Amino acid sequence: MGTPNDRAPLAERVERLLSPGGPLPIVAAGDPVLRRASVPFDGQLGPALLARFVEALRVTMHAAPGVGLAAPQVGVGLRIAVIEDPAPVTEEVAVVRGRVRQPFRVLVNPAYEPVGPARAAFFEGCLSVPGYQAVVARHAEVRLTGQDEYGRAVDEVFGGWPARIVQHETDHLDGTLYLDRAQPRSLSSHQAVAERWAQPTPEEAARALGFDLP
Numbered sequence: 760m761g762t763p764n765d766r767a768p769l770a771e772r773v774e775r776l777l778s779p780g781g782p783l784p785i786v787a788a789g790d791p792v793l794r795r796a797s798v799p800f801d802g803q804l805g806p807a808l809l810a811r812f813v814e815a816l817r818v819t820m821h822a823a824p825g826v827g828l829a830a831p832q833v834g835v836g837l838r839i840a841v842i843e844d845p846a847p848v849t850e851e852v853a854v855v856r857g858r859v860r861q862p863f864r865v866l867v868n869p870a871y872e873p874v875g876p877a878r879a880a881f882f883e884g885c886l887s888v889p890g891y892q893a894v895v896a897r898h899a900e901v902r903l904t905g906q907d908e909y910g911r912a913v914d915e916v917f918g919g920w921p922a923r924i925v926q927h928e929t930d931h932l933d934g935t936l937y938l939d940r941a942q943p944r945s946l947s948s949h950q951a952v953a954e955r956w957a958q959p960t961p962e963e964a965a966r967a968l969g970f971d972l973p
Contacts, residue, residue, distance in 0.1 A: 829931035857919020869905035893941035
């Protein structure tokens with residue numbers, strides 16, 4: 760049997776979540792909400808409440824800081840995510856990883872499919888798995904479909920690091936964490952990544968830690 764909080768209308772629960780103001784608490788791995796497929800958004804939040812929720816996701820993402828945040832990461836099982844990447848990296852890293860600036864945008868009911876067979880592997884982290892990173896091989900290019908916060912259709916091809924971000928956030932909406940796709944032997948603390956594996960590619964880490972790259 761669900762708790763009274765589980766049975767409360769979603770809009771009421773979101774109102775309560777937003778009422779304190781400021782960044783929202785981020786749910787950590789181990790909470791079942793991160794392992795459930797999210798419910799498609801079909802107007803459960805009215806336009807004003809949706810706008811407030813999206814703004815709270817943006818504020819929370821910036822405060823963390825991160826380049827993406829999905830609704831389940833703040834305990835809301837709706838198929839909504841936000842992304843934004845100022846790409847504060849060196850030119851060498853930007854070129855190797857295909858990391859380019861991404862403006863703030865809202866993804867509603869997103870889904871992706873690969874474009875071509877190419878895959879790229881890099882260290883990746885998650886706000887819901889604080890303190891660690893691991894190497895994940897992902898599609899180098901994907902086609903993302905869905906809507907924006909105004910219900911307008913999204914049908915766009917992403918490559919490089921933006922493709923990684925949209926795959927990571929869409930996976931959250933399917934109950935998948937990046938660790939499910941990671942090379943287990945690559946798991947490293949943020950400190951280890953900064954001190955040992957800050958190279959543009961994870962090739963040296965693969966040799967030293969004993970895992971394969973695509």
